[in-house]
Amino acid sequence: MKYELVLALQLILAHVVTDFLLQSEKLIEQKRTKKARAPFLYFHAALAGLLTYLIVQDWSMWLIPVIISVTHFFIDLWKLHKNGNTLKYFLLDQLFHILVLLGVWLYLTDNFDAVIPFITDLLSSKAALVIGIGYLVVIFPVGFIIGLATQRWQDEIAQEDELTSLKKAGRYIGIFERILVLTLILTNNFSAIGFLIAAKSILRFSDKGKSGGRKQTEYVLIGTLMSFALTIIIGFLMRVLVF
Known part of the structure; x- marks a missing residue:
């Protein structure tokens, strides 16, 4: 287990250093402009494999850095x-790189045979299913419910040209706050939820004096309280089912 963990950390370290520390804005711009004709693209891909080889230090596995370099280049x-x-595309790019590293890790640790049993056990675990479904519910259906429930107030504000927030900002704020609240509930950090509510209330009431600020503040607070209430209910139901 120790070897497997260390190997995973080594692979991640090599990737992070290659993709983030050893690329300047100027070199990245060269890749964007010249694409396949950019010399740095080839150097960068080769460096990804070489650095992995040097950090992992398994000199017999010379094919691994080659695979990493080639896949890094094409990704x-x-x-x-x-x-x-x-x-x-940044997230997709990183996802593809991580999948390659995962494949390398499975190969070096001889864990390919454990993948299917792991997935089977995960899909058969009550705790995993409850937690997975719970997070999906608070991210998507709850947001949809809140959007429908507050639609009339949003329309009222929009008609008066008072909706001055960033496009879809409220949706993403709601998603992250529900994820955070649910995580706090599942980890027994209930007091921190009060600080979240207080912090958001202070931020919103700071806009109250602006033109149309009162209506928008009330609209946001209604959505916030609905979001928190539904997430807390779901969180406690999950705790009953899991713990």
Whole structure:
């Protein structure tokens, strides 16, 4: 177990150093501009494999850095051709790199045979199912319910040209706050939820004096309280089922 953990950390370290520490904005711009003709793209891909080889120090596994370099090259090239300077393509790029590292880790630790049993056990675990479903519910259905419940107030504010918040900002704030609240409930940190409510209330009431600020503040607080209430209820139901 210790070897497996150390190996995973070594692979992650090599990737983080290669992809984030050893790339300057100038070199990244060279890749974006020249794509497959960028010399740094080839150097960067080779460095990904070489650094992994040096950090892992398993000199007999020379094929591993080759695989990492080749896959790193094609993943980065795919992202460049997608003009992927967005969060979506950044996350996809990192996901593909992580999947490659996961495959390498499974190969080096001889754990390929354990993948299917692990997935089977996970899908058969009551705790895993409850937690997974709980987070999905607070992220998606709860947000949809709150959106429908507060739609009339949102329309009222929009008609008066008083809706001045960033586009979809409220949705993402709600998602993150529900994830945070649910996590606090599941980890027995109930007091921290009060601080979250207080902090958000202070931020929102700071806009109260602005034109149309009162209506928008009331609208946001209604949504916030609904979000917190539903998440707390779901969190306690999960605790009853799991603990």
